[in-house]
Amino acid sequence: MAPTSETLTAERILEATEEVLRRHGPAKATVVDVARALGVSHGSVYRHFRTKAALREAVTKRWLDRTSGELSGIAAGDGDPATRLRDWLAALFAAKRRKAGADPELFATYTVLTGENGTAVGEHIADLTAQLTRIVRDGVASGDFTSxxxxxxARAVFQATGRFHDPCYAREWEEPGAEADFTAVVDVLLRGLRP
Structure with a gap:
């Protein structure tokens, strides 16, 4: 049975949009395709998202928020700041590698969408650097870090590790030595943060 506009939620629309993007790619996916996948009119989709751009921004934000959510528990933890920083950076690298490797077509689609959606990307980067700032502040407070x-x-740490989370480097993430390079960069950063 096709859903009605009363049962249609923004979350269901975003799930369908992700599937349509996976199937058609960002250049060919339309709001009509999303509506068809849901069994509703395109007007029903527009009641939740006023424009195609708003829908694409929302699906991009949802995708980026998954990574932020995975990392927030590490940032909010109360363990050793150096371990938390290493674990947070490793989790970010692992999340990006998993996204790129598990579904390369969808990853490529989101790479295009993030290029279109500066607001969602800017908010994502702000959230990630805020999480890093919390870890650095905790390290300063405990005497483990100096800053x-x-x-x-935190911004400098984020930028210094860009090779391991910026999608433009995705091809390098599975190359031999990528993990060793990551460990070496994190070791240098941690040495630099010590008093």
């Missing part, structure tokens, strides 16, 4: 400006330090 005059934990927020600037």
């Amino acid at each position: 005059d400006d934990p927020q600037a330090t």
Whole structure:
């Protein structure tokens, strides 16, 4: 039975949009395709998302938020800050590798969408750097790290590890030595943060 507009939720639309994007790619996927997949009119989709751009931004944000959610528990933890920082960076690298490797077509689609959606990407990066800032602040408070400006330090750590989470480097993530390179970069960063 096809859903009605009363049972249609934004979450169901986003799930369908992801599937349509996987099937058709970002260049060919339309709101009509999403509506057809849900068994509703395209007007029903537009009641939840006013434009195609708004729908694409929402599905991009949902995808990025999955990674932020995975990392937030590590950032909010109360363990050793150096271990938390290493674990957080490793979890970010693993999440990005998993997304790129498990569903390369969808990863390529989202790479295109993130290029279109500066707001969602900017919010994602702000959330990730806020999580890193929390870890750095905790390290400064415990005496494990030194930093005059934990927020600037967190941004620097994020930028210094870009090769291991920026989608433009996805092809390198499975190359031999990528894991060793990651470990070496994190070791250097942790040494630099110590008092």
